Amino acid sequence: MNHKVKISFTIITLIIGFMLAIQFQAVKMPKERDTRDIWELRDALLKEQKLHSTLLDEIRMNEEQLEKYETKMKDSKEAALKETLQQLKSEAGQTDIDGPGLQLSIEPLKEAQLMGEVIYAVSPDLLKRLVNELNMYGAKNISINNERMINTTVIRDINGATKVNGRSLNKYPIVIRVITEDYHAAEKLFNQIQFSPTIDEFFVDNLKVRVLKPRKDIHIPAFDDPIIIRYLQPAS
Template sequence: MGTKIKISMTAISIIIGFMLAIQFQTVKKPKLRDTRDIWQLREDLLKEQDLQSKLIEEIRSNEDRFDKYETKMKDSKEQALKDTLKELKKDAGQTKVTGSGIVLKIAPFEEAVLLNKRVPEVSPILLNRLVNELNMYGAKQIAIDGERIINTTVIRDINGETKINGRSINSYPFEIKVIAENIKAANKLYNRIQVSPVIDELFVDNLKAIISKPKESIEIPAYDSSIIIQYMEPVK
């Protein structure tokens, strides 16, 4: 009986010790709490609402296109295919577009130039963030230094150089052209991008963004390289 009692006491001690260890770890590493203030939460909520609105708009646009395609198919299959192909090329960025928008000129600070401070190339991370912000604020088409931004565009660092679709962006100043839905949307885009945190982040690299007033007509060039399509093949 004495041996059994010792074994039982040992087992109970191990269990209690294990539970205490778990409790100690829980106290030592409390659950992370969301420390964002009310304004940060409201800003994040606004971004999510904008994204939701954009997705709903895109769904409706595709539904409208499908309905138009079915209607045109009844009249002329060949013309329906031509019109659809034209629209798809426009959406893919393979045609130049003109519309209302703004122009951002990225240039070094004059003070940095006068003081011979090093002005690095604009980082691909910063450019990607800027593109994301513009899209979030209503941009429909974007071109950076004459390079059209499309869904498959890659902005990255290659051997120390910032490249867009494989082309280097290594001289200042350069322009970012942005087209919105209409002049009203362009005004909204202009007001929101001016107070965007990403504009302030340019200051760290001795750069500034000169944002033009909304313009009625801005032309953005077509994407002039081949588009590689993956995970898709023609159906017989």
């Protein structure tokens, strides 16, 4: 009987021990899993932080690039406006200009001076005809006694004095400078203007027009006076 009790006790003890072992293992496993979950979370958080930092760096770089691009665009617009303004000033005759061309001079005939004949002021109509022919033969820019010819320039007689841009041509020689598109155009103009009938008409007034050979370094000054535009109103 005692032997059976011992066997039963042994079996019960084994069962209880086995159950305790299972319970201990069940309690231990969640701790390991919880520990593993914490490390996984920390690793994931670290990766997210690195990704966040990388994204911030990329955003910062893109913002810097955008700022540089906007600055470049602003500078480009300002440069374009300045270039356009300079071009408009050049077309309006408000800048000095150098280039190939030729020079003419109007001076009294020596024969008339020797004979004591009166030398009158150059005729404004004759001077305008000469300027028109120069333009027709390829002149791009013209000055008369350093007075720049522009679209609003008026050549006229005021109280017996021929004036250009309001300034009198009361002394001889009268120097006319012409700038052309290129040197070839200057040579062509030189050949054409020499045989112009307008040149011959100056002899009637005891004047002679000398046409000098083309040069590559003709200088014409800017138009200094304010440009007055009439009959225009600002757009509303």
